[in-house]
Amino acid sequence: MPALLDVRAVTRSFYGVAALRGVTLAVEAGRITGLIGPNGAGKTTLFNCVSGLVPPDSGRIVFDNADITGARPDFIAQRGLVRTFQIARGFPRLTVLEHLLLHGPAQPGEKLSVALLRTGAMKEREAELYARAIEIARRLELTRVLDNTAAELSGGQKKLLEIGRALMAEPKMLLLDEPIAGVNPTLARAIGERLRELAADGITILLIEHQMDAIARLCDHVIVLAEGRTLIEDSFAALAENPLVQEAYMGRRKWAS
Amino acid sequence: MENYLIAMAVSAGLYALMALGLNVIWGMAGQVNLGLVGFFAVGAYVSALLTLKLGAPIAAGVVAGALAAAAVGAVVSLVTARLRGDYLAIVTLGFAETIRIVASNEIWLTNGTDGLSGIPGPFRAALTPEQFNLFYLCLVAALVIVVFALIDRLAHAPFGRVLRAIRDDEQATAVAGKYPLAFKVKAFAFGSAALGLSGALYAHYTSYIAPDLFLPLLTLYIKLALLAGGVGNNRGAVLGAVVVVTFLESTRFLVPLIPGLSHVQGAALREFIISAALIVTLRLRPQGLLPEARMHPVLEKEK
Numbered sequence: 001m002p003a004l005l006d007v008r009a010v011t012r013s014f015y016g017v018a019a020l021r022g023v024t025l026a027v028e029a030g031r032i033t034g035l036i037g038p039n040g041a042g043k044t045t046l047f048n049c050v051s052g053l054v055p056p057d058s059g060r061i062v063f064d065n066a067d068i069t070g071a072r073p074d075f076i077a078q079r080g081l082v083r084t085f086q087i088a089r090g091f092p093r094l095t096v097l098e099h100l101l102l103h104g105p106a107q108p109g110e111k112l113s114v115a116l117l118r119t120g121a122m123k124e125r126e127a128e129l130y131a132r133a134i135e136i137a138r139r140l141e142l143t144r145v146l147d148n149t150a151a152e153l154s155g156g157q158k159k160l161l162e163i164g165r166a167l168m169a170e171p172k173m174l175l176l177d178e179p180i181a182g183v184n185p186t187l188a189r190a191i192g193e194r195l196r197e198l199a200a201d202g203i204t205i206l207l208i209e210h211q212m213d214a215i216a217r218l219c220d221h222v223i224v225l226a227e228g229r230t231l232i233e234d235s236f237a238a239l240a241e242n243p244l245v246q247e248a249y250m251g252r253r254k255w256a257s
Numbered sequence: 258m259e260n261y262l263i264a265m266a267v268s269a270g271l272y273a274l275m276a277l278g279l280n281v282i283w284g285m286a287g288q289v290n291l292g293l294v295g296f297f298a299v300g301a302y303v304s305a306l307l308t309l310k311l312g313a314p315i316a317a318g319v320v321a322g323a324l325a326a327a328a329v330g331a332v333v334s335l336v337t338a339r340l341r342g343d344y345l346a347i348v349t350l351g352f353a354e355t356i357r358i359v360a361s362n363e364i365w366l367t368n369g370t371d372g373l374s375g376i377p378g379p380f381r382a383a384l385t386p387e388q389f390n391l392f393y394l395c396l397v398a399a400l401v402i403v404v405f406a407l408i409d410r411l412a413h414a415p416f417g418r419v420l421r422a423i424r425d426d427e428q429a430t431a432v433a434g435k436y437p438l439a440f441k442v443k444a445f446a447f448g449s450a451a452l453g454l455s456g457a458l459y460a461h462y463t464s465y466i467a468p469d470l471f472l473p474l475l476t477l478y479i480k481l482a483l484l485a486g487g488v489g490n491n492r493g494a495v496l497g498a499v500v501v502v503t504f505l506e507s508t509r510f511l512v513p514l515i516p517g518l519s520h521v522q523g524a525a526l527r528e529f530i531i532s533a534a535l536i537v538t539l540r541l542r543p544q545g546l547l548p549e550a551r552m553h554p555v556l557e558k559e560k
Contacts, residue, residue: 051432052431053428053431053432072431072436073428073431073432074431074432074433074434074435074436074437077431077432077433077434078434082432082434083432085429085432089426089428089429090425090426090429091421091422091425091426091429091430092425093421093424093425094418094421094422094425095551095552097552097559098418098421098552098553101415101418101555101559102415102418102419102422102430102433103433103434105434107415109414109415109416109555110415110416110419110435110440111416112411112416112443112447114414114416115410115411115414115415115416115417116407116410116411116414118410118414122414122415122555123555123556126415126555126556126559127556130556130558130559147551147552149551165433169433169434
């Protein structure tokens with residue numbers, strides 16, 4: 001079975017600083033894959049390249065059998081590859097409900113003419129999206145804050161909203177950038193359980209995370225990035241023992257040799 | 258005096274149309290536009306020239322004026338697609354000045370700084386000046402209601418929701434699967450149409466337009482109207498326009514009552530009072546008289 005997301009030799013530099021020096025990785029469908037690596041390894045830059053925010057300098061990115069290298073972010077999202085942001089980047093003045101509705105696909109009312117005419121198709125789709133938003137809010141325990149603006153949410157609620165709005169898009173695959181960083185352990189566990197449920201529903205997940213216990217608990221497979229390259233990939237248990245990974249995170253033992 | 262009040266009400270209506278247009282561009286989509294008077298002038302000149310030189314019916318001229326302003330708005334927003342904030346402000350300011358300078362110099366078309374006179378008004382010949390004023394007030398009021406209703410529909414539609422998302426974070430909107438540029442161009446064009454409509458109505462009302470009527474000060478008055486009324490609130494846009502026109506006109510009468518001021522000093526004092534009023538408004542009520550609604554439900558049950 002071919003990989004759902006296939007990244008080949010992707011490079012990207014910023015003003016001469018090479019952030020990605022040829023990343024090659026494949027994410028198989030239906031799994032939770034972890035993407036780890038020390039700070040500056042290029043994890044977020046890779047997400048930016050894959051989601052279309054930053055076009056890669058070279059290399060090729062294939063998602064669901066379509067070449068999406070350098071495509072526009074809205075196009076990639078519409079194809080079912082949806083990302084979240086590390087620092088929950090909501091729309092501060094939109095309510096939680098509006099966030100969720102905004103991410104619903106195929107709303108004809110986003111056309112100027114349809115919006116002016118208030119067609120039946122627009123209202124019908126809005127009612128569907130509304131029902132879906134209510135359901136997602138219930139699953140993520142955001143029901144009580146539906147009418148709050150994003151600016152009024154706690155850090156943990158913002159993280160949940162990130163996942164909620166990604167779900168509204170009916171994705172095939174989620175790119176989650178630190179979905180549990182900075183939230184309390186109880187909530188982190190709860191978010192982890194939600195992610196497990198999503199994977200069980202058939203959504204493929206690639207997630208960046210620094211909390212190794214979460215990676216160990218959630219991920220079927222782990223890819224390690226270091227200095228803009230794919231270092232190694234394996235199950236978490238095997239990687240934890242691997243001296244290459246330890247070196248990438250902790251540095252080399254000078255006195256060893 | 259009655260005639261004067263009606264003329265002021267007409268001008269408040271024209272200001273309201275512009276403030277509503279600005280509310281789409283700036284209030285909803287967050288695009289700075291300091292070139293309002295340029296779009297207003299495009300609408301005025303297109304409608305005036307079509308009716309004067311080609312003998313087009315006034316209604317056709319007005320519609321063409323609004324459409325021309327919309328087209329120019331679309332072009333301006335495409336050209337400035339990569340600019341934001343202060344940079345967009347400077348370019349739009351320059352755009353309005355360019356329109357004015359072109360109107361001053363293309364004498365073969367616009368009659369230069371002498372301006373265009375004798376622009377026809379609807380039923381002007383058949384009505385007394387008083388009746389014409391009253392008729393025009395009704396016309397402008399009806400159009401304010403229509404434009405208000407249309408823009409309020411946009412605000413309570415998924416289209417408006419995307420605009421407000423772009424206003425907060427353009428990149429995150431793109432990741433949500435929307436193409437921000439398309440929305441920004443549409444918002445800019447739609448808002449510019451309201452500005453052009455206002456300009457065309459102005460031309461047919463006063464029957465005379467000239468480049469020096471289209472100064473940046475008008476842009477600032479409209480911006481002031483929307484700020485005072487409430488950015489992002491359509492009712493606020495209309496209320497703000499009425500407040501600004503009332504303020505501008507009442508100071509015209511009140512300032513000369515202050516003893517010991519020369520005419521020139523009085524005029525300067527008016528400008529000063531208006532600026533001070535803006536600062537006081539922003540200091541005491543930054544969200545405006547009628548703040549933006551917290552949410553914009555598309556369906557009843559979303560409330």
